[in-house]
Amino acid sequence: MLAVQSSLTFVSHDEAQAALGDDVNAPVSNGRDQLVLGRVSWQAPPEPLDGGYFAIFLIDKRSDVKPGYFSATSPRQDAVSPGSAGVENKIVERYPWLQGAGDIKVENGWLSAGSRLAVFDEKASPLTFVAPFPFLEKPPRGAVHVATAPVAMTDLMLAMVYMGADGQVYWAQRLQG
Template sequence: MATVLAVILTIVSVVVWRWWHNHPPYGLETLAVTSSLSLVSYEEAQAALGETAHAPVAYGRDQLVLGRLSWQAPPKPLDGGYFAIFLIDKRTNHKPEVFSVAAPQEAVGIGSAGIENRIAERYSWLRGAGDATFGDDAYQSNGHRLHVTDEKASPLTFVALFPYIEEPDPELPVATAPVAMSDLLLALAYLGPDGQVYWAQRLQG
């Protein structure tokens, strides 16, 4: 009997720990996020970024997309977790490769992480958050996203480059021009310190 009770307690403890470990510290509504996207010229992009960052250089038919996000301070610090900001071309599920960012703190990075495939698995509308797939077992980075490790890095302004490529290489999956505002998806996700996907929310598109 004692052995059975011990097994039951162990199972219950594991279930409770898993629930606690994956339970979001707070929801998106706590942040009161505001956001915007617009197509801009190089001059407009540089003016929006200010003196803290240089806008990506655009040539010919290249396009620049300006994004702005702001949020209220959350009730708890990120403590090893982070916000992931995704800008995705919905036609291809590709992300831009080049960003410039202006934020009050130096707490915004640019890149990708394999752990974010969990976002794509959980949210079908956010498939572009994960790696691009080729065949059954080939994966490749699908452009970049922004990750925010300091919850005080608001307001945040970014400019993304959509280069015009006459014949895009299918083996290099990145977002390219021409792109219309209706093609773009802007999303915010919250991941925990162990890669837990707490939530993801569509902001634009």
């Protein structure tokens, strides 16, 4: 068992920078933007990840979208990468409650929007991250494809998924929300 522990909290830019340390820049925030600080820790499994990875998702449950990017730090900094991968669309097929993990259906197909954190080394615990939720004074016409402010903690879901080297979804766990 991984004995996963997690937390989410709103922080100021200075608090975000202090949590991330000197080697990682906290996201820029202005005015009514919000920053969410997350921490996820686990006990290393008995077997190495062998090409698989943990995918950490922070999803705004109101619209099933992810933040645009993350700033993150870990004891194995080179093993943590923000982004997305098409193979993660399989997550939604197996776990419908993780709808926001996959691509977004748009008029002419699918859109890869937002970001998650991929952790490629089981020894990268604890993971600390900050996700920005920008406040849009005048939202663009149509849908916004990344999470934005204002957001309440009850709107957020934090989940961890194990993706195998073969692209298989092995398991998913809701950590918060």
